[in-house]
Amino acid sequence: MLTDKRILLIIGGGIAAYKSLDLIRQLRKRGAWVTPILTNAGGEFVTPLSVSALAGEKVYRDLFDLTDEAEMGHIQLSRSADLVVVAPATADLMAKMAHGHANDLASTLLMATDTPVLVAPAMNVRMWEHPATQRNIKTLRGDGIGFVGPNEGDMACGEYGPGRMAEPLEIVSAIEGMLADGPLSGQRILVTSGPTHEPxxxxxxxxxxxxxxxxxxxxxxxxxxxxxxxFVTGPADAERPQGVHIVEVQTAAEMLSAVKAVLPVNVAIFAAAVADWRVTSVSDSKIKKQNGAIPTLEFAENPDILATVSQMKTGRPELVVGFAAETDDVIAHATAKRLRKGCDWIVANDVSPETGIMGGSENAVTVISDAGAESWPRMGKEAVAHKLAERIAAALH
Structure with a gap:
């Protein structure tokens, strides 16, 4: 699907530059042509020879190389590609992009291009969270720049948090999506997420x-x-995804109404941790202590959103995927849940406190379907997501 697509790859400075070598390999494997631009800082981490050998193309580095200007000027270079990819995109490179600086080959190409641009940020967690960087990200997104990552995880500097560059296969998926050749083009997909709050x-x-x-x-x-x-989400802490239609809800009842309003869809993925019960009589005012007396709360069962959609007689999605967060006998309980709810797949995981999965940055899941149970190794939640997306794309074709 990337056959004969031309990718202009700008490699910024940072330890994540080593991933750009595998990115080139993955793109070439899929039939894409890669023209590499290596910044001076990027050249401190990977060599022009290794980049050129993998790309099968000359590496461009200097804005003022007269030979290169005679052969292919920077304007032509910036506009000859189907997509410009910056990986890794450092805080410095993104700042230049946001403020229109053009003092080297990479920044000049980015200023001169009329081609879509995708960036894969990579930096220390404190640099990523800095207000200046966040302002630059907002500006770039407003300019239509695409983002993939960053992921959370351990840093080369020894810190932990968001700032790790997305993995090469994640970037490949993002490239396919931006070039409108993604394997899920034309598919309308519902995703529920987050907790619900039952007042x-x-x-x-x-x-x-x-x-x-x-x-x-x-x-x-x-x-x-x-x-x-x-994307139908409860009041979650996670950053909302870009490039999707977002519907915010609070309760399970609101989530069910929102889901029904979204239908029909090709695929429905129910990743939300919906509360099983709600209070039948919500107090209009704050409940006060009464001489040590403990208030009595009556509960009712919340609507079962997964079962409701899975068991639809007409208009049921082609593929319905549920999630099962368990603390014991994970596969047995999740297998029984799939049969009980009537969904096609269940993605099961162990959310016992010692796993650190619920609320953490990693997950270890087992995908249960008619074909059986397939356990995946523990990995970052972004990696789990991309593997699941690829599995869904394969199931629909």
């Missing part, structure tokens, strides 16, 4: 520890593969 009174509610990060990652992965994604 007790104006200040209290029933909830769970779900951060919504896995659901957000799944929505992003589907979008970069070309899907038209509708």
């Amino acid at each position: 007790i009174d104006p200040v209290r509610y029933i909830a769970n520890r779900s951060s919504g990060s896995q659901g957000s990652a799944i929505a992003r992965a589907l979008a970069v593969q070309g899907a038209d994604v509708v």
Whole structure:
């Protein structure tokens, strides 16, 4: 699907530059042509020879190389590609892009291009979270620049958090999506995510520890593969995915209504950790202590959103995927849940406190279907999302 597509790859400075070598290999494997631009800082981490050998193309480095200007000027170079990819995109490179600086070959090409641009940020977590970087990201997104990553994880500097460059296969998926050749192009997909909050009174509610990060990652992965994604989320802490239609809800009842409004879809993925119960009589005012007396709360079962959609007689999605967060007998309980709900796949995981999965950055899942149970190794939630998106694309074709 990338056959004969021309990718202009700008390699910024940072330890993540080593991943750009595998990115080139993956793109060439899929039939794409890669023209590499190596910044001076990038050249401190990977050599022009290794980049050129993998790309099968000359490496461009200097804006003022007169021979290169005679053969292919920087304007022509910037516009001869189908997509410009910056990987790794450092804080410095993104700042130049956001503010229109053009003082080297890479920044000049980015200023001169009329081609879509995709960036894969990579930097220290403090640099990523710095207000200046966040302002630059907002500016770039407003300019239509595409983003893939960054992921959370351990840094080369010894810190932990967001800032790791997306893996090469994640970037490939994002490239396919931006070139409108993604394997999920034309597919409308619903993703639910996050917890629900079931009110007790104006200040209290029933909830769970779900951060919504896995659901957000799944929505992003589907979008970069070309899907038209509708993202229905409860009040989650995770950053909302870009490039999707977002519907915010609070309760299970609101989530069910939002899901029904989205239908029909080709695929429905229910990653939300929906509360099983709600309080039958929500107090209009804060419940006060009464001489040590403990208030009595009556509960009712919330609607079963997964079962409702899975068991639709007409208009059922072609593929319905549920999630099972378990603490014991994970596969047995998840297998029984799939049969009980009537969904096609169940993605099961162990959310016991010692796993650190619920609210964490990693996941270890088992995908259960008619074909049996397939356990995946523990990996980042973004990687799980991209693997699931690829599995969905294969199932639909």
